[in-house]
Amino acid sequence: MDDQKLGEDVYAVQMNPETCACKTPLQVAYFVLDNAKYWYLNFIYNFMHKCFDMDKLHFVEGDTDSAYWAVSGDENAGIKQQFKYVIKNQQFYNENAMYFFPTIEGDLLDEKKILGLAVEREGPEMVALASKNYYMKVEDKEKIKLKGVNQNTNKITKDQIMDNITNGTITKCTNMRLGQKNYQMSKLATEKNGITGIHTKMVVLSDQSCCPYIYGLKASDYKVQ
Template identity: 80%
Template sequence: MNPETCTCKTPLQEAYFVLDNAKYHYVNFIYNFMHKCLDMTKLHFVEGDTDSAYWAVSGSADAGHQQQFNYVIKDKQFYDDNAKYYFPTIEGDFLDEKKILGLAIENEGTEMIALAPKNYYIKVGEKEKIKLKGVNQKTTKISKQNIVDNINSGTITKAVNMRLGQKNYIMSKIATQKNGITG
């Protein structure tokens, strides 16, 4: 590998367009929908990526964790008139859920800790879901406590990823150690 050159099959214009387009739709949804019809004092942005955003919603404690935005709507008429442009409809078919430039609810839980985009812990009902990009969680057991320890004291959790590799026509199992959680 020559350190002075690199190749990329995706044109830079395409990569910048995807990122700029995602930013535009984020900002459009937040300022032209959320700020107009939702009580933003009851919403907190937790983490986001190019194609996803996680929000903490402070609704009604009695309604459970699957209340969506129902208890933070401040302008019901505006919400009812415009929600169809962003959210899946009541029919909820697959084409509607995967609506281009639309929203779909991926997880609803009672607790979330986010370290970075695609690195988070969420409690969904009685189940705990941990997502760590680039870490094979079948070979490395990571718990909520590992994430909390990283936030509180900077504890680094190591992870081992196993993969198959071929060299000189011989398949080998390769173990790669990496930092699973860092501060």
């Protein structure tokens, strides 16, 4: 259910359908999910490691179909340089880059080719606590991604993210929504940890590396060498 505040006591409410129809075979869903991981790693190990100087690249964060990299290239070339100045095997890059990167400028079909890659965002600065939990500066704008937190009602800043990294400070957020029970509409508030050094899938250590979340283990139980 989605809602939008129109006035002090007036809300527009859109109800989601109670049922939906999905004709996609379950096998297709598993195939896509499994192959997404395969091609993700295929690009990193069979392309990036072979033609890029990986000492000049740092994996910041990623998800099923996206990856954000910090590139230490030419500081005078601007933020649009991509991987140009970290190529160590130019011949391998020239022979294989066409299978991954767009090669025809302005051609949408080439940019969206199957198993291909396209640039989502570029910027001079990025800080990530975990997947779907990051700050990024894009030109003169700031992009903050914080899954599960309504940023329309919670003001999140870069300083809060940095404070969590340096001091372990947890920022609590409150999500507001409307709920209906017995034909009575109520305004509900849910408080959660918005910025924290731990989430349900990974434990983030002091050096920002991520370890598996195992019940009963805390970040202090892991050793960083």
